[in-house]
Amino acid sequence: MKNLTIQSIKVKSFFSLCLVAAWFVPAGCNPDLVGEPPMGRTEETFFGSATEFRTKLVSVYASLYDHYHFAANGWNGWITGIYLLPGDDLTENLAARTSLELFDGSLNPNNNQMSFSYQSCYKTVARANVILDKVRTVDISAMDNPEEIAMMEGEALFLRAYAYFTLFNVFGGVPIITQRIQLESETNTPRSTPNEVLSQVIEDARAAIPFLPESWPENYAGRVTKNSARGLLAKALVFRADYNSNDPADLQDALTVFDGITAALTTDFIDNFSAYTENNRESLFEIQAAQASALNNLNLHNDGAWRGVENLSVYRGYMMESGGRGDFNDASSTKFLVTEKLRNAFGSDPRLSVFSDPDDGFDGRIFQKYNKPDGVNHLTPPHGGSANNERVLRYADLKLIAAEAALKSGDVPAAINHINDIRSRARNWAAESGYGDGTVPADYPTGESSVPTVMQWIMNERFVELAGEGQRWWDLKRWHASGDMNLTGWDGSDANFSTALASPVQFDVNKHLVFPLPQAEIERNSAISENNPGY
Structure with missing residues (x-):
């Protein structure tokens, strides 16, 4: 299923890349060839079928x-x-990522990881803009399967929205590019405000919904659906509300969008992290990981000029215990551990303990989501890349987003019900699978009326349910903006960031809530003259 999808979607990308290269490679200056038709495919002749659109x-x-x-x-x-x-x-456990763990001086405009993240997001934006340009300008009426081609507009809009959502959360205000760039003179785009970037996410996600299907045939499992766009839209609306004094219109809009999601919680919590239960009823969007036709070479990018050995996997060696396998997971430059803050407060919750191995060499602290319990992961030869999908949006996340929107809209009982749905699933799963005794986590009292108390329940529930899924930092920042918590003065103690490193955390709330734009982008883009404050 997944392999069919990935082969049908990804294997063809090499031809697409070659085609793009051909469009921009200058021909020799032979006057005898002026006016002669090109020998191969051109952009004008390429987009002639659903297969060719799908390839791009x-x-x-x-x-x-x-x-x-x-x-x-x-x-x-x-x-x-x-x-x-x-x-x-x-x-x-090691000081290998101190720019992110300690907010130290290595978090600067010349940080190569920041530059790569920024460039990768704009790669997504640029490629999505090509699809949007073609699906809107090419006459598809006489092609095979024009309905699928029309749906691709929704896919491209969602993927662009997701890229801008990432850019907003990492960098704040960035250039918004919604048209295909074809001239160098079009590359100097000024920065938009953070709120404008988030509004672009909302606009794109909302526009995507009418084009997308509720589901795809099994051989296309993993492609963007209406639920994908609904989930991202509802989430972005609550984020925008948080950054705008809990704007009631955005909160109500988020609840309306959430009500349209046709997903459900899985009975088994582990189904959300197993390679053998991917794209399930709780999933809204996943990165489809797989085995290349020959082998996954983790040194090779997914869409380079090589076929059969490209890396189609997800790397998670930093969240896996050393296994003596000699693969790249054992070579990870550091291991990510559950913080003492999280473990001390909620360590008895089976949603944390199930991903721990007491014999991992770190007192059970390597947080092995996607790798534990034994048997859920699928490692590919020769380097051990994981063919276990990365879950980007899932229904549990959105139920807690809806709980927050309901609470801030005055519906406290609805908020508590959403939280208890998540906790009931966890408790029942743990009892049935042997990871708990059926008492933890207990439901919260439905008669509670204190808004701050229930908001703390929501924050705690996201802390546990979504631990290690890349949600926490973005949550902390927006709750600081909304006044639900205060990050001012946070240090490395277990009351705050809870670092395992001996060196001090250098967090500055006036600087580090957004990360620096790459210096190369500032030097290249004449419309940007300043970086984020403090960088």
């Missing part, structure tokens, strides 16, 4: 793998720590 769409999906690639920024240069490490749910 592949490259948009393929760009997402950059964020999970082992050699993103050179060997062992994975950048996933940007999304996982800055919060208070995970820490590292």
